[in-house]
Amino acid sequence: MSLDGRTAKVEKINEVTSEETPRVATNLKELNRVLGGGVVPGSMVLIGGDPGIGKSTLLLQVSGQLAHEGRVLYVTGEESATQVKLRADRLGVGNDEFYLYPETDMTAIKKQIDDLQPDFVVIDSVQTMQEPDVTSAIGSVSQIREVTADLLQIAKTNNISVFIVGHVTKDGAIAGPKILEHMVDTVLYFEGDSNYKYRILRAVKNRFGATNELGIFEMRDGGLIEVANPSEIFLEERLAGATGSAIVVALEGSRPILVELQALVTPTVFGNAQRTASGLDRNRVSLIMAVLEKRANLLLQNQDAYLKAAGGVKLDEPAIDLAIAVALASSYHDKESRPSDVFVGEIGLTGEVRSVADIEGRLKEARKLGFKRAIVPKNNLNGIELPAGIQVIGVATLSEALALALD
Structure with a gap:
């Protein structure tokens, strides 16, 4: 038997039908983008994130919207029906096709799914579910594996879209066996600081769309509101005339966003210079500092360096190299770059500036924001x-780029 419940057979590849996968769109365009266009029937989506970040709020809102397209069963293992109802009232969520079921026993849950025949099932959370036939404790590796396998079979056999919430460890990875992420169709991470209002939904695996797509939400009293233009958010509090600042047009999935990279370079008071990065890869920062010292004559070995991507976003692509270098050089020389400049480019170890992907999309986004x-x-x-309206200067070396940036 195949995963969708049909008997498998050998077919010639030219005779296999390749119809476009139907999708159910939600009212949250940011979520639709991250999913690849909407919810795929029969798919299994895993959403991970820190406690209190808003995973349950997001799924409760989405469930209320999907209830207009089909029947939704929301299984909660962490809260009572009354608690979920109170939050649903605050979010304005309610529908006759939206069913709540506070239960952790998988046998009872499977029976309810058979009786109710829902189109969408939400499991909050997978770590609280229990397979009675498995003797290990709730939340253990074997329990999570068996629960996920059961839910996967339900999704594929009955063409039900299943969303499961997964807790994360202190290291930021989804708790439980790594096979959990391999079994599901889509893995989404809900990121952000619970002390701030913005949340980032990131796809790290998607069988039905691009990975590393990004959705931005703002947490309000009435729930999550999608942010249509995240570039403005990441730049809105930029300080005019500050040194150690550079703007990069980063690419998150298919979406270009403008982010301010900040650097603070100061003489070290300890024996070993400190290298600290927030939202950036520390190894990438160390590599670029080594290139700056060797190829641009910046004496950084006795300097502490602190870098961050403003706005809480995490960036990890080669195109941010040049902006990191400009921010470091600006702070080192205590000389600001032009506030209307943006920087894009990968830096090689010999000091060359290498080409990056989708330069046209990046330039259009920069022009739209007034750079x-x-x-x-x-x-x-x-x-x-x-694009018209923005001056584009091509550089071949890091030294050439720094001369233009800090002229």
């Missing part, structure tokens, strides 16, 4: 149509 000049890799300018 006047973009310093980009020279090789990226071959055969592309430059």
Whole structure:
């Protein structure tokens, strides 16, 4: 038997039908983008995140919207029906096709699914569910594996879309066996600081769409509100005239966003210089500092360096290298870069500035936000149509880019 309940057979690849997978769109366009266009029937989506970040709030809102498209069964193992109802009232969620079921026993849950025949099932959370036939404790590796396997069979056999909430460990990974992420169709991480209002929904695995897509939400008293233009959020509190600041057009999935990278370089008072990064890969920062010292004559070995991506976003792509270097050099020389400049480019160990993906999309986003000049890799300018209203300068080396940025 195949996962969808049909008998498997050998077929010629040319005779296999490849119909477009139907999707159910929610009212949250940011969620639809991260999922690849909407909810795929029969799919299994795992959402992980820190406690209190808003996972249950997101799924409660989505469940209320999906209840207009089909029947929803919301299984809660952490709260009573009354507690969920109180939050649903606050969010304005309610529908005759929206069913609550406070239960942790998988045998009872499977029976309810058979009786109710829902189109969508939400499990909050997978770590609280229990298989009676498994003798280990709730939340153990074997319990999580068996619960997930049961839910996967339910999703594929009955064409039910299943959402499961997963807790994360102190290291930020979803708790339980790694096979949990391999079994599901889509893995989403809900990120952000519970002390701040913005939340980031990131796809790290998606069988029905692109990975590393990004959705931005704002947490309010009435629930999560999607943010249509995240670039404005990441730049809204930028301090005019500050040194150690550079703007990069980063690519998150298919979406270009503008983020301010900040650097503070100061003489060390200890024997070993400190390297601290928030929202950036510390190894990448160390590598770029080594290139700056060797190729741009910046004496950084006796300097502490602190870097962060403003707004709480996490960036990890080669195109941010040049902006990191400009921010470091700006702080080191105590000389500001132009506030209307953006920087895009990968830096090689020999000091060259290497080309990056989707330079046209990045430039259009920068122009839309009112930036006047973009310093980009020279090789990226071959055969592309430059957008009007922004000056684009191609550079081949790091030294050339720094001379332009800090002129």
